Amino acid sequence: MATPDFDSTTTIAAQLFDDVAIALRTRSLSLWFEQRQILHAIDLAVPAERILAVIGPSGSGKTSLLRCLNRLNEEVHGCRIDGEVLLEGADLLRAAVPVHEVRRRVGMVFPKPDPFPLSIYENVAYGLRLLGLRRAALDAPVEDALRAVALWDEVADRLDAPAFALTPGQQQRLAIARALALQPQVLLMDEPAAALDPQSSLHLEDLLRRLGRRCAIVLATHNLQQAARVADYAAFISDGRLIEVNDTDTLFTNPLRRETEDYVTGRYG
Amino acid sequence: MHADGRHSYRLGDADAHEAGLVTAERRNALTFAGKLAFFGERLRAYAFGGDRPGDHGQGLLPALAGTLTLVLLMSLIVMPIGVAAAVHLHVYAGHGRIGALVRGAVGSLAGVPSIVYGVLGLGLFVHGIGGGLDRWLHADRLPVPTFGTGGLLWAALTLAVLTLPVVVATVEQGLARIPDTQRLGSLALGATRGETLRRLLLPQARPAVLSAWILAVARAVGAVAPLMLVGVVKYAPASPIDAAFPYLHPSRQFTHLGFAVYDQALISPDALVGVPRAYSAALLLVALVLVLNAAAGLVGRRLRDRALPI
Numbered sequence: 329m330a331t332p333d334f335d336s337t338t339t340i341a342a343q344l345f346d347d348v349a350i351a352l353r354t355r356s357l358s359l360w361f362e363q364r365q366i367l368h369a370i371d372l373a374v375p376a377e378r379i380l381a382v383i384g385p386s387g388s389g390k391t392s393l394l395r396c397l398n399r400l401n402e403e404v405h406g407c408r409i410d411g412e413v414l415l416e417g418a419d420l421l422r423a424a425v426p427v428h429e430v431r432r433r434v435g436m437v438f439p440k441p442d443p444f445p446l447s448i449y450e451n452v453a454y455g456l457r458l459l460g461l462r463r464a465a466l467d468a469p470v471e472d473a474l475r476a477v478a479l480w481d482e483v484a485d486r487l488d489a490p491a492f493a494l495t496p497g498q499q500q501r502l503a504i505a506r507a508l509a510l511q512p513q514v515l516l517m518d519e520p521a522a523a524l525d526p527q528s529s530l531h532l533e534d535l536l537r538r539l540g541r542r543c544a545i546v547l548a549t550h551n552l553q554q555a556a557r558v559a560d561y562a563a564f565i566s567d568g569r570l571i572e573v574n575d576t577d578t579l580f581t582n583p584l585r586r587e588t589e590d591y592v593t594g595r596y597g
Numbered sequence: 598m599h600a601d602g603r604h605s606y607r608l609g610d611a612d613a614h615e616a617g618l619v620t621a622e623r624r625n626a627l628t629f630a631g632k633l634a635f636f637g638e639r640l641r642a643y644a645f646g647g648d649r650p651g652d653h654g655q656g657l658l659p660a661l662a663g664t665l666t667l668v669l670l671m672s673l674i675v676m677p678i679g680v681a682a683a684v685h686l687h688v689y690a691g692h693g694r695i696g697a698l699v700r701g702a703v704g705s706l707a708g709v710p711s712i713v714y715g716v717l718g719l720g721l722f723v724h725g726i727g728g729g730l731d732r733w734l735h736a737d738r739l740p741v742p743t744f745g746t747g748g749l750l751w752a753a754l755t756l757a758v759l760t761l762p763v764v765v766a767t768v769e770q771g772l773a774r775i776p777d778t779q780r781l782g783s784l785a786l787g788a789t790r791g792e793t794l795r796r797l798l799l800p801q802a803r804p805a806v807l808s809a810w811i812l813a814v815a816r817a818v819g820a821v822a823p824l825m826l827v828g829v830v831k832y833a834p835a836s837p838i839d840a841a842f843p844y845l846h847p848s849r850q851f852t853h854l855g856f857a858v859y860d861q862a863l864i865s866p867d868a869l870v871g872v873p874r875a876y877s878a879a880l881l882l883v884a885l886v887l888v889l890n891a892a893a894g895l896v897g898r899r900l901r902d903r904a905l906p907i
Binding site for chain 2: 398400403428429431432435436438440442444445454455457458459503506507510
């Protein structure tokens, strides 16, 4: 294992999470793909009903970290995980909770909007149908989810139209509605605005700020302005190591660690 | 002369034999109704066989029915197995040595000459399984074979083995074309791998399954050589489909359009009659493939137009 040329311990601001509940927590979480170690002993707390931004350069392990939290890395061949991911005290990595149950409680939104080739309605209802719900029981939660992402007024009259007919911005909001319909405790968002134009991107940020009061959100992004605009807390990750966790304002203006300062001021690398 | 303008010449048996004449018509003198009747009669002879020297003993309809039954039976066997194999390769054996080995084997199988499959069918299905079934179920009738001889079922199985590689390869390519983000999106919503496959991936692979079926049918219809080893005959003593329960008789021998082409073109004693009949059988065979393809295309368009069911 290559030793980094910086201090690889994590610095967490004092009393940072004193007045918030913690929804999800990792303990010494490490991840390997084949022989390559991607994540190094990450200890991260995700506060409930807040937005935590995970920032860091491309390839630093943001996506891999997120995919540990809903066990999606296990779909990749050659992956090995060590450590704990605790949701309400239960370790998600140990098989006490079935993996599909984990993914219902920890939802995920991907960088590129990629709706299923189904109607708008059926996209949102997809996860609920897996629970065995029938159409009569679906209408209300589907409407709720679409209202939560401010899509209801735009699509209420064409719920049976194919989801492909929506604009990319609408498609991404549909993807969020799809995840929200299952009422997850934590919502993982992996560069959700990566494929959107600036206008849709701002629209999405408004939405995130509202959703952040509904469930815990982990927002992985390399767009620092976006992180600064929407997140309550920010975690800086570099080279698979968690460097600093702080409230967003402090992390961007007065970081505790030199590496963080270099990155947020653009002197990184 | 008859009222409808048709003449019958009464010839002595010896004269007829010498002239090779059985019937004679003044076709130009026929009325419209007479022409229709004449055309109908020739069509009937074409389909069911007539008494002229050139008429195929049974007509071509049994051959058409035999071909169609064979291809459909083969499809029923090869499609579930082929799709299951492709799914297994794609989902479970995608990585690693075994997957690569199986994929390589499937690829090579696609290039094996069809007659080799005929030998396999003869040895494995007809003599092996068929002989075994006879010893077990029909021991009283031996040595007259029931299953231990060429028949529709063995021919369908042989063609299923023959077309399996193309089905597996085509369906697997279809599955591979679906972006992985679709699969991950479904898994991230709490779907199991099986649910993802059933609700999302297989429905999206339906056009590929359809193409696989078209390719399988095209290959199967053209493969006459292996059939000669596993049950095709010139005259089927009893049709494999008839009105007697259970309607489909998979152990019976059958006739086949492809074989009729071969039989008429090479075996027929009279080339003037045989070669045109071979051409017409070939045309019928091509038309059959076209009709099957068009039907598959229509089904495919309906599948694409419809929103996927959940």
